[in-house]
Amino acid sequence: MNTKKIFYGWWIVAGGVMIMAMLHPLITTCWGLFVKPVTTDMGFTRSAFGICSTIISGVTVFLSPYLGKWLAQKNTRLIHSLCVIGLAASFASFALAQNITHFYISAFFMGAFSCGAVALPISIVITNWFVKKRGLAISIALAGSGFGGAIISPIMANIILNYGWRTSYLVFAGAMLFIALPMVFVMKKCPEDMGLKAYGADQVTTLAQKTTVAKIGLNITLEELKRHNFFWIYLFGMFCLCFVGFGSLSQLAAFLADVHGTAFAAGILSFFLITVTLGKISLGWVYDKFDTKIGTSYICIVFALSIACMLFPESKPLMYVMAFLYGLGICTGTVCPPVITAAMFGPKHYGEIYGYVNRCVYLGASLSVPAIAVIYDKTGSYQMAWLLCIALIILSLMALLYSDIKCRSLTAQRITIENSITQTIS
Structure with a gap:
């Protein structure tokens, strides 16, 4: 009985789905769940807390060109792993904040590590693995953020309600390490590292002619x-x-x-x-x-x-x-x-x-x-x-x-x- 082996690039896509599902909602979609409980408990305004998002985006703006180059040219898995660990530590540090300055410091590090932990390394690695169906592969991986947000949102809301926002930061920081970090080791940088070719690479010349x-x-x-x-x-x-x-x-x-x-x-x-x-x-x-x-x-x-x-x-x-x-x-x-x-x-x-x-x-x-x-x-x-x-x-x-x-x-x-x-x- 002949069984066709699944191309390893699709396992990388699956790993990308899990990383996006776990990390992206915590930075974007579900971040808003902390606004009311944090500001009510800490006594500062929502606009002051909102500056955390601006800091995260601002740091990403500055670091993206450098991390994109490093991820492509150096040890991608090592950089990706360190960024996931750093992102989890930054997220956990919000639980220890005692004033708005502490939140801003944590946001700075969260922005720095998120840049090399989420979509950027995923898109770089998948681009290496796919010539044919590259758009589909990247979009499937990035789609993980949608269902991840739908799953995480009610769980996070329940933890905040029953155990407090500080506990929620710690729980999901641990979830980052438990779920996202192992997936990094699935994300092998290039097919050549495994003696393979990119999906559709053999058809490049033919496609170019047609x-x-x-x-x-x-x-x-x-x-x-x-x-x-x-x-x-x-x-x-x-x-x-x-x-x-x-x-x-x-x-x-x-x-x-x-x-x-x-x-x-x-x-x-x-x-x-x-x-x-x-x-x-x-x-x-x-x-x-x-x-x-x-x-x-x-x-x-x-x-x-x-x-x-x-x-x-x-x-x-x-x-x-x-x-x-x-x-x-x-x-x-x-x-x-x-x-x-x-x-x-x-x-x-x-x-x-x-x-x-x-x-x-x-x-x-x-x-x-x-x-x-x-x-x-x-x-x-x-x-x-x-x-x-x-x-x-x-x-x-x-x-x-x-x-x-x-x-x-x-x-x-x-x-x-x-x-x-x-x-x-x-």
Whole structure:
């Protein structure tokens, strides 16, 4: 009886799912569960506690290019392991905080270690392991954050209610070590380390001949990319897209609760979390099946439509439509940056380039959350904020399509030159 052995890269994807499921919600989705109990107990304002999120994002903005380069060029498993351990220790240290300064110090270290513990190393390793179905593989791994948040949220709420927020920090710090750390040892850096080839590597030459040159990948260094205007336009497009994603998500629950109450908002959020997992996996499939231009156009249009629905919050049925579209569209902040970067610039210098792209992702996150809140405070409504978000999505789409076209053109030029050199030599 012949049994086909499972390609080891899919085990790496599974490990990525578990790491994302355990770590990402504790930094993003479930972080808000600590706001009320911590501020009530400690006696400082929610805005003061909110600065912790800004610090975490700010540190990530600074460190992403360096960690991306180190993870790609040095001992990936060692760096990843140290970052997971450091993240767990930083998370646990919140339980010992006695004043707001202690929270800020813990947030600083949490931001530093989270940069090398969560999505960045996962996307770098998976890019090494997959040529074919790379978008699907990355999106499946990143989708772990959706179901992880859905599982962790009620458990965390129950622990906070019955044992206090300090105990909750300690419990989930231990869970990081118990669940995420072993998965790091599944994440082998390159298929060559196991005597294997990347998934679909044998078909690269054939694909290059049958499809567009963009499928080959540019494989250009970061320093050279910086000399091309389209790269900076690409970074601007990613910044705009992530500004909208992180900023709108931070206010979604409050926006719904203002109009229809907390219970309705909770129901919409649950429906939204279910859709997010479907959205991430489907977006990866779209990028693999078609190309970056079609995939980016699709997701930006869907995302813009979801924000447009928010302009009419009084309609409950429309809010369910919004939640479905938003669950698909919000994947722009997690799936688009790693998948598009790999597709456009190739795997050779991916770690270094994506670390730089990741800086723009978290810069958008750190600026958008207070910006959307300020617009609400000044106007008493989210209408202007949602209109700004729609405008930024349109700008992002234009920027990403333009940079994609220019990147394809540069790739074609390089292939022509290389073919000419080869023919001359032969």
